[in-house]
Amino acid sequence: MTKFGHYVRGALVLLGGPVLMLVVWFTVPLQIFGPHNPVLSWTAFAVALLGLAALLLRQIWAELSGRTDRHPVVGISLLMVASMLVFATCYLALARDQGQFSGQLTTRIDALYFTVITMATVGYGDITPSGQEARSMVMLQILYTLIFLTAGATSIGRRTRIVIGRRLGHEPPDGPSRTP
Template sequence: MEESGGRRSASHARAWLLLAPLVLGLFVAYFLLPVRVLGPQRPELSWTVFGLVLTVIAVLLLKHMRDALFDRPGTAVALVSLMCLTVLVFSSAYFVISHDPGEFQGLRTRLDALYFTLLTLATLSYGDIAPRGQSARLVILLQILYTFVFLTAAATSLTGRLRRTAAGGPPRGAARDGDDRGPG
């Protein structure tokens, strides 16, 4: 049994080592991908891509939240990565929308969009960027709802998973040695 625990620890360590390059890759892609093909010139395509990407991320978040309950390897890294991806998707949406005159005041760059996304996520506002149009306000409402439902649940799953790992207890669903009562 000890050998499988050692393999499990090595697997967890490898997964965490992947997190930094993965998140770095997401941020590099965010700053380099040509999102200008979307926007006010192609609103149907823009909203469709936005909706599909958020749906795929939501499905993956739900899958990895379930996996976190059973302490499957790699779930914590997957959850952190998907949470970062969610922030970048909303940030990209704000950046694309900002190219439609009258939607945002003060949002001109991708860094502005990322800054605004994180402020919205943290429910803060400095007043330097303000939504003016209906599309901008709709995406803000979607971000708030998406955060409330999916990111809060993912963060709760992640912290529970990390807490169980730090406590050194057996994975959920696995019986303790000498304890035939099962999880409890």
């Protein structure tokens, strides 16, 4: 595959991947999760979040180590979207338990909206976590965002600077000097 084809394929995956993920998320039945099935709900959430964190770390490591045989930027971006969908699913399930949220959180759009607003740390105040489980999840999402998603975004920015620098004829720096 040519270098141009390589970039086109990556761009298609980068744009089409999140769209496909959203289409699947909006069509897959999620009623199995919620207060009526807490063991399954919490287990699925924990496994999904730990798995996504491990995959994110793997992709970030691939980017930092300079492995160019893969598309770490595309992988990191898709994993970031998947993380948002996992949190949105969790919020949707928690909202089925009265008293976890004040405000309107009844649809998938509401759950995705709340997830993005929380991730961006904007917090419009129209939906607020009022139950202990919901507040715990919001704190976990903020910590997850600060640790994993910020690291992912940083490595995407690093890769972008390197690619642009190479196109402009500049070699990327090797990193900080280790001489005393």
